[in-house]
Amino acid sequence: MKIIDLEPGDPRLVDDLLPVLRELRPHLTEELFGEIYAEGYGQGLRFSAAYGEDGVCVGAAGWRIVATTVAVRKLYVDDLVTAEGARSRGVGHALLAHVEGIARAAGCTSLNLDSGTHRTDAHRFYFRERMAVTAFNFDKKLG
DSSP states (O other): OEEEEEOTTOTHIIIIIHHHHHHHOTTOOHHHHHHHHHHHHTTTOEEEEEEOTTSOEEEEEEEEEEEETTTEEEEEEEEEEEOGGGTTSSHHHHHHHHHHHHHHHTTOSEEEEOOOTTOHHHHHHHHHTTOOOOOOOOOOOOO
16 A cells, blocks of 8 residues: 655545545535635645555545644544545555654644544544544534
C-alpha cells in the first residue's frame, strides 16, 4: 500500500479520493468538495489517499493540525474512510499510522477524531487502534 498526501489542484483529489470519501460523506459533490477544500486548506485541511498495489485508491483521510488550549497542538482527523471493497485489509490502520507520524513530526500531543454515535463498527476499530473515548461532542444544528 502507498499513501500519498495530495495537494490542492491535484486531479487525484477528485478522480481518486472523492469517490472513496463519498462513501462516508455522500452529500459531497465535486463542486462542494472543491469549495470546502479551498476554504479549509487555509485552516490546515489536508488529504491523504491510500492506494492499493493495483494503483486504485482504497482509503482517504482528511486531517488538520490545530492549536488548542486543551492539547496545545493536536492532529484532528476530519475524515477516515476505507473503500467498502477494501475493508479489513489494514487500510484504516495504515492511514492512522500515517497521520500519527505527521502528528509526531509536528510536535502534536494527541491525535483526535469524532465518530458518530451510530458507527459502532468504526468504534471497535478505534478501540483496537488504542484510542480512547475522552470527551463528549455536543452539536447544535443552526440551519
